[in-house]
Amino acid sequence: MNILFLCTGNSCRSILGEVTFNHLAPEGWRAMSAGSQPAGYVHPRSIALLAREGMKIDGLSSKSWDALPATPDIVITVCASAAGETCPAYLGPALRTHWGVEDPAHATGTDSEIDAAFMAAYATLRARIAALLALPLASMDRRELKAELDRIGREVF
Template identity: 85%
Template structure:
């Protein structure tokens, strides 16, 4: 099963989702990330946070959804549409869900405040990924899985 974490820039949130998912996922599940308008770089604070959490970031890059290594089965958008951010729409026969997360790349303030914004995004994504992986994935049909993923995006912080 291939999961795509999708946002606009593919430098922070979708990268955090991809690496965290791959760190936690069972065999046979794989995450990737992309952006509709990729920045072309992974934010250094994302890499530093993931390294502190003991996760491998080798080969992680900011890329367009046009160059994905596999066709996704599930697309999880992570843009913060409530903050007025335009969320990319992935077309194709995939299961789609939205897990809005504030973009830490736009955080301002002290180093500690900016680091806290990155940690908040990471913790939200990790909690949602853990909730997803706790589902009885092998027994849920597509409609039930969609319902559960939507619920996780609304309720798990």
Template identity: 70%
Template sequence: MKTPEILFLCTGNSCRSILAEVTLNGLADARLHATSAGSHPAGYVHPRSIQLLQQEGFATEGLRSKSWDDLQSTPDIVITVCASAAGEACPAYLGPALRAHWGVDDPAKATGTEAEIDAAFQTAYRILRTRIEALLKLPVAELLEKDPAQLKQELERIGKLEAQ
């Protein structure tokens, strides 16, 4: 079985999708592979995202904000991480992939004190990490091949989990 490719997709590809990509790749032991992209990339990775990932022990070299037009291959699974409930427009990936939505508020839009902004990044990261850890408990490659409907159902269930 080939390693399933997961695309984390949002609008700017500077925070949430980057946090998800790096976290999944850091925890997956090559059972899954993630990339991230945006429909309108910001052109930079938010410095607080880089700092948070480094504090969590993940490598951040070579991270960049990417457009979905730059994808080298077609993903098996596309997970949108935009907060559609907050009125944010989620990009619609039109390629042949299993799709799920894991809405997370955009920490790049957080305002307030430095501590409040840091807390918004921590919250987004903790939610994504909780969901990624739940994903890693699934036999993703097997489900993708034998029961994609069950995998989609599991992905949607995981997308409702909050931070532990």
């Protein structure tokens, strides 16, 4: 199973989703991340947070969705549509869902306030990923999975 975490810049939220998913996922599952307009770098605070959480950070890069290493089975957009962001629309055959998360790259304030914004985005994504991995996936059809993915994006924080 291949999961794609997708946003515009691929520097924060989608990277947090990719690395966290790969850290928690069972054998045979793989996450990747990409952006419709990649920033060209991974935000240093994302890297620092993931390192503090004990996750693998080697080889992270901001990537375009034009260069995916595999065809995704599930695409999860993470742009915060409530904040007026436009999420890219993935046009492949994958099952698509939206898990809006505020972009910590736009956080302002003290260092601790900015770090808290990164931690909030990470905590939301981690909780949603855990909820996805707890689903009885082997017994779910595509419609049921889509409904559960959408529910997780609305209800799990």
